[in-house]
Amino acid sequence: MRVVPILAGIGLTAAAGACAAAPPVTVFAAGDIADCRWSRPASSGAAGTAALIAERLPATPDAIVLTLGDTTYPVGLPAEYRDCYEPTWGAFRDRTRPTPGNHEYYNGSPAPYFDYFGAAAGARGLGYYSFEAGPWHVVSLNSHLSPADHARQLAWLREDLARHPARCTLAYWHVPLYSSGGHPPATNLRMQDAWRVLLAAGAELVLSGHDHDYERFAPMDAEGRPDARGIRQFVVGTGGAFLTPFRLGARGGEARQATDHGVLKLVLRDDGYDWEFLGVPRSWSEYPAPDVNDRGSATCH
Incomplete structure (x- = not known):
């Protein structure tokens, strides 16, 4: 894998000045995960990304796992969770905080998603909730609600952020606002508000x-528009499902790749964050492992 840099430069974290900073929290995140239609779970893409997380947990035993939607394929049936997700990413269920994607709704109801994750998925049927990760406030939102339910989600979000003021805040949902991928850009605007x-x-x-x-x-x-006090977005649809090529050139992109599965590792610090994309090592001998991983650091506003 080669992550292609598009804009030069990565912001570096300023030296910490606090005398008693809160302990950092490690997060592993990816979406579009378990698909066993063409392979057994042990040889699926989800098994490769699960191995990346598992081998790092001894050094980060309190790490949190975020799933970014489309947890299983093709339609989020209970059997998909049992037979494909559970043997791979199911090892992290006790530390996972999920968000639903469009495939969770393809069976007509996201009930199997809420059944599998239980209280960790928030209030049943809503798909949005928040929690604290060390010094950070973290919000999971649902990008697949009806207009009326989405309006209620926005009202809840305003109240939640007012109740939990924090220097550093992270939000996650399935459909990105910005992307160079294959989905039409107009379909992404549902989360602009x-x-x-x-x-x-x-x-x-x-x-x-x-x-x-x-x-x-x-x-x-x-x-x-570029904004020094704006929000940085990561699209991480590399959790194990088939990869798709880039078809667009979205503004503001700094790095991208669509050749290797992997997960995003974040270290959430008291005053900022570090990121690193971890690619699954390749199995063919001429390219034994991803050659470049995207990594960097930034401070909170």
Whole structure:
């Protein structure tokens, strides 16, 4: 794998000045995960990304796992969770905080998703909730609600952010606002109003999936304009499902790749965050492992 840099430069974290900083929290995140239609679980893409997380847990025993939607394929049936997700990413269920994707709804109801994750998925049927990860406030949103339910989600989001003021805030949902992937850009605008609410609250990060690739964006406002105090978005649809090529050239992209499965590792610090894309080592001998991983650091606003 080669992550292709698009814009030069990565922001470096300023030296920490606090005398008693809160302990950092490690997060592993990816979406578009378990698909066993053409392989057994042990040889699926989800098994490869699960191995990346498992081998790092001894060094980060309190790590959190975020799933960014489309947890199973093709339609989120109970059998898909039991036979494909559980043997791979199921090892992390006790530390997983999920968000639903469009495939969770393809069976007509996301009930199997809520059945599998239980209380960790928030209030049943809503698909949005928040929690604290060390010094960070973290919000999971649902990008597949009806207009009326989405309006209620926005009202909840405003109240939640007002109740939990934090220097550093991360939000995640399935459909990205910005992407160079294959889904039509107009379909991504459903979460633009949520981006505005988060931006007004000073949020730092948004994570999404949906497009089966990895892409990092510069901080931007809700209209896609560069903004030093804007939100940085990562698209991490590389959790194990088939990868898809880039078809667009979205503004603000800084790095991207669509050749290797992998997960995003974040270290959430008291005053900022570090990121690294971890690619699954390749099995063919001439290219034994990903050759470049995207990594960097930034401070909170």
